[in-house]
Amino acid sequence: MRRSSSPRAPLRAAAVCTTLALTAGSALAQSYEVLKYELSTPDAEPSEELRALLPAEIRDRGTLLVGGRWDAPPYAFFPEGTKDWTGFEADLVRGIATVLGLDIVLEPITNEQTVLGVNANRYDIGVGFFANLEARQETVTNITYLRNIFGIIVPAENPHGVEEVSDACGLKTIQTGGNFDYAGALNAICEEKGLPLAERVQVAEGVNGLLALKSGQIDVYFQSYGQQKYFQEVVDEPIHAIVAPEIGWVGMGLIAKNDRTDVQDAVLGAVKHLHEIGYYDELIEKWEFQPLYEANPQINGGQDSRWWATPKAAQ
Structure with a gap:
């Protein structure tokens, strides 16, 4: 090359x-x-x-x-x-x-x-x-x-100890729908495992998921793997990211x-x-x-x- x-x-x-x-x-x-x-x-x-x-x-x-x-x-x-x-x-x-x-x-x-x-x-x-x-x-x-596979991003300190998808059950995540209903996928997993459903939060128009995470409006944020890695490299405040193969590709x-x-x-x-x-x-x-x-x-x-x-x- x-x-x-x-x-x-x-x-x-x-x-x-x-x-x-x-x-x-x-x-x-x-x-x-x-x-x-x-x-x-x-x-x-x-x-x-x-x-x-x-x-x-x-x-x-x-x-x-x-x-x-x-x-x-x-x-x-x-x-x-x-x-x-x-x-x-x-x-x-x-x-x-x-x-x-x-x-x-x-x-x-x-x-x-x-x-x-x-x-x-x-x-x-x-x-x-x-x-x-x-x-x-x-x-x-x-x-x-x-x-394309997906992942979960949480604050660097990972206050809720999220290390796999089901750990996000009962937490707050951004409202999603349309092409990729990440929140719906998460709650399907939570329901299957008998865990509390995640709370779907509607953030203000134009607010990015990372900003909502940083401000405490949500606890977890779903992102595609490629963008997840990119954010890990360039964001000026550390984040903790995990791959979520359970969501599928x-x-x-x-x-x-x-x-x-x-x-x-x-x-x-x-x-x-x-x-x-x-x-x-x-x-x-x-x-x-x-x-x-x-x-x-x-x-x-x-x-x-x-x-x-x-x-x-x-x-």
């Missing part, structure tokens, strides 16, 4: 975030201050076989149009004061572009805008660490490259329009090629994502959880 400050596929970003502070002046204001990771691209030549799977318009254009999040460390983000799109997913997309012999044109937007843009053919693929949810399959296809990936099977096949083929040449494994090591390893990248990869609906996986 080649690491450099100027990747093979140059990025032309439409917008740049210079700092991602949780809240000005707070003790956690620098929680999103990023570490200076070098950008990565594979030392590989384009695959003519995979490139031939692309529609002619993309091959002729010579660019991969990418829309997606820029504010989700450590998956995809801009380090403070730079225009360097970095993170596990950013490195992976650079690898995909290299294998397909394309440059990247990146437009940093929200996840909702990404789904709309992919379906309007404004973007070839969307990035944003998208969960493969059954409801989402109605609008986009997930090119699954990672398994969900496939995460890039998205493409449902009827653009040519794009899906080319991108999935590129991800599998990156596995074969060892680049994927090197990214896993670089970002310390070993528990998230997906040995079988696939279209609409599945889930392993009792706590939300299992999507229909297409091999």
